[in-house]
Amino acid sequence: MKLNAVETALMNNPVRAAFQRHYEARLLERLGGRTPGERVLEVGCGRGVGTEIILERFGAAHVTAFDLDPAMVARAGERLARYGDRVSLSVGDAEKIEAPDGAFDAVFDFGIIHHVPDWRAAVAEIRRVLRPQGRFFFEDVTRHALDRWSYRTFLEHPSEDRFGAFGFVTALEAAGLHAGDNVVTRVFGDFVFGVATKA
Secondary structure, three states, X not given: XXXXXXXXXXXXXXXXXXXXXXXXXXXXXXXXXXXOOOEEEEEOOOOXXXXXXXXXXXXXXXXXXXXXXXXXXXXXXXXXXXXXXXXEEEEOEOOEOXXXXXXXEEEEEEOOHHHOOOHHHHHHHHHHXXXXXXXXXXXXXXXXXXXXXXXXXXXXXOOOOOOOXXXXXXXHHHHOEEOOOOEXXXXXXXXXXXXXXXX
């Protein structure tokens, strides 16, 4: 599901980018380490800030990234041009990832899965494209946040089968992605961060 105009503005501002760089990335690194020399996928790349972080902070050798919105992919292409062949961008859908089984050492989700109508299908796809012992780094928004008046009034999200932090981790485990103690919640349970490993 594409972002509406309000959320697009919120996601494409310097404050969001700074928070992603200095808080979210630091927390994910603490939970799961770095990805030096690895092949990484980012689901829902937006304007490319997450891909930059994966390359620069996490040390990935190559990042494949996609977004449902062609306009965001175009913006990411401009932002990431200096990385040359270390980045591959496309329009894509997290429910049907266009990659072979076991293609990636790691997958990153910077707040995208809660936008996916069939998020369980996205989780299954993420597991499929990870190699054995590959890691899924996630930061996402829970039902607790989506039920808030501000989210319901100004933002658009799928309304059925939304997950809480516990439900998301349980679904990961059921899909064969084991997070163990590498999960934390923030802002009274509005956000869930973690790193899960493919069995």
